[in-house]
Amino acid sequence: MHIADILKRDSVTASFEFFPPRNDAGWDSLFHVIADFERLQPSFVSVTYGAAGSTRARTHELVVRLKTQTKLDPIPHLTCANHTCGDIENILTQYAQCGVSNILALRGDAPQAGQTASDFPHAIDLVRFIRKFNERGIHPDPRGFGIGVAGFPEGHPDTPNTLLQMDHLRAKVDAGADYICSQLFFDNAAFFDWQERCQLAGIQIPVMAGIMPVTSIAGLKRMADLAGGTKFPAKLLRAVQRCGDDAASVERVGIHWATEQCMALLDKGVRGIHLYTLNKSDATRAIFQNLGVKTAADLR
Numbered sequence: 255m256h257i258a259d260i261l262k263r264d265s266v267t268a269s270f271e272f273f274p275p276r277n278d279a280g281w282d283s284l285f286h287v288i289a290d291f292e293r294l295q296p297s298f299v300s301v302t303y304g305a306a307g308s309t310r311a312r313t314h315e316l317v318v319r320l321k322t323q324t325k326l327d328p329i330p331h332l333t334c335a336n337h338t339c340g341d342i343e344n345i346l347t348q349y350a351q352c353g354v355s356n357i358l359a360l361r362g363d364a365p366q367a368g369q370t371a372s373d374f375p376h377a378i379d380l381v382r383f384i385r386k387f388n389e390r391g392i393h394p395d396p397r398g399f400g401i402g403v404a405g406f407p408e409g410h411p412d413t414p415n416t417l418l419q420m421d422h423l424r425a426k427v428d429a430g431a432d433y434i435c436s437q438l439f440f441d442n443a444a445f446f447d448w449q450e451r452c453q454l455a456g457i458q459i460p461v462m463a464g465i466m467p468v469t470s471i472a473g474l475k476r477m478a479d480l481a482g483g484t485k486f487p488a489k490l491l492r493a494v495q496r497c498g499d500d501a502a503s504v505e506r507v508g509i510h511w512a513t514e515q516c517m518a519l520l521d522k523g524v525r526g527i528h529l530y531t532l533n534k535s536d537a538t539r540a541i542f543q544n545l546g547v548k549t550a551a552d553l554r
C-alpha cells in the first residue's frame with residue numbers, strides 16, 4: 255500500500271524493522287517467527303540495506319519474500335552513498351516491477367577517503383531522484399513510490415549545528431518526503447522536543463518514533479555504536495546494571511522501558527511507532543501485550 259493510503263487508514267501506525275539475514279540459519283529463524291509478526295498486523299514493515307549496498311541482493315530477496323509469502327507490507331531502505339544513478343535506477347525499476355509501494359531514502363555511511371565519489375552526496379539527492387523516477391510512469395501506481403526519510407531527535411553526528419540540521423531535514427521534506435522515521439531513542443523528552451522543533455521548522459508530514467527495546471548488554475553496546483549520539487538515560491543504565499549477569503532480567507527491563515516509552519508516546523498523540531525488532535518477535539509481542547492490545551489495529 256502507498257504510504258499515503260496507510261496514513262489515511264491508520265491514525266497511529268505501528269511498524270517493525272527487519273534486517274536481511276546473513277545465512278541460512280538466519281533466514282530460517284526469521285521465517286520461523288514471521289507468523290508472530292503477521293498476527294500483530296503492523297501497518298508496514300521495513301527492511302534495512304547494508305552500508306554502501308553490502309546487502310543489496312539480500313535486502314531485495316527479503317523484501318520480495320515478505321511481499322509474496324506473507325501478509326506483511328515491506329518498505330525497503332535504500333542508501334545512496336557509493337551508488338551511481340544507474341545503480342539506483344536499476345534497484346527502483348526492480349522494486350517497481352515487484353509492486354513495492356514505498357522506499358525509505360537514506361544516505362548511509364558517508365563515503366571514506368579513497369571510495370568512489372557518489373552520484374548522491376546526501377539523502378535529499380535520492381529523494382529528488384525518486385521523485386523524478388515517479389514522474390516517468392514506470393511504477394504501476396501513478397503516484398509512484400511513497401518516500402520516507404530519516405530524522406535524528408538527538409542530532410546527527412555529522413552536523414553538530416542543530417539549526418542547520420533541521421534545515422537539512424526540512425529540505426528533504428520540501429524535496430518530496432511523505433513521512434519521517436526517527437532514529438532510535440530512549441529519552442522521550444528528547445523526541446518530544448525535536449518533534450516540536452520540527453513543527454517550528456514548518457514540517458507537517460507524519461513523524462514516526464523509532465523504539466528499540468534493550469534485550470541484552472551486548473545489544474545495548476551495539477546500539478551505542480550504531481546510533482551514535484543517542485543518549486542512554488542513567489535510570490535505564492542503573493536498571494540494566496542491577497540485573498547483573500541475569501540475561502532474562504535485562505530483557506524484561508528493556509521491554510518494560512520500551513513499553514513505558516510507547517505508552518507515553520501514544521498518550522501524547524504520536525503518529526507512529528516503529529519497533530526495531532532485530533528479527534526476533536519476543537520483545538515486540540511482549541510490548542504489544544503490555545500495551546493491552548492484540549494487534550496494531552487496536553492502537554488506532
Ligand SMILES: Cc1cc2nc3c(=O)[nH]c(=O)nc-3n(C[C@H](O)[C@H](O)[C@H](O)COP(=O)(O)OP(=O)(O)OC[C@H]3O[C@@H](n4cnc5c(N)ncnc54)[C@H](O)[C@@H]3O)c2cc1C
Nearest residue numbers: 302303305331360361362376377404410412413422435437
Ligand atoms: C530510521 C533509520 C533507518 C536507517 N536505515 C539504514 C539502513 O538501512 N542502512 C544504512 O546503511 N543506514 C541506515 N540508517 C543510518 C543512516 O544512513 C545514517 O545515519 C546516515 O549517516 C544519515 O542518513 P540520512 O539519510 O539522514 O542522510 P542525510 O539526510 O544526507 O544527512 C546526513 C548528514 O548530512 C547532513 N546534510 C544533509 N544535507 C546536507 C547538505 N545539503 N549539505 C551539508 N550537509 C547536509 C545532515 O545534517 C546529516 O548530518 C538509518 C537511520 C535511520 C534514522
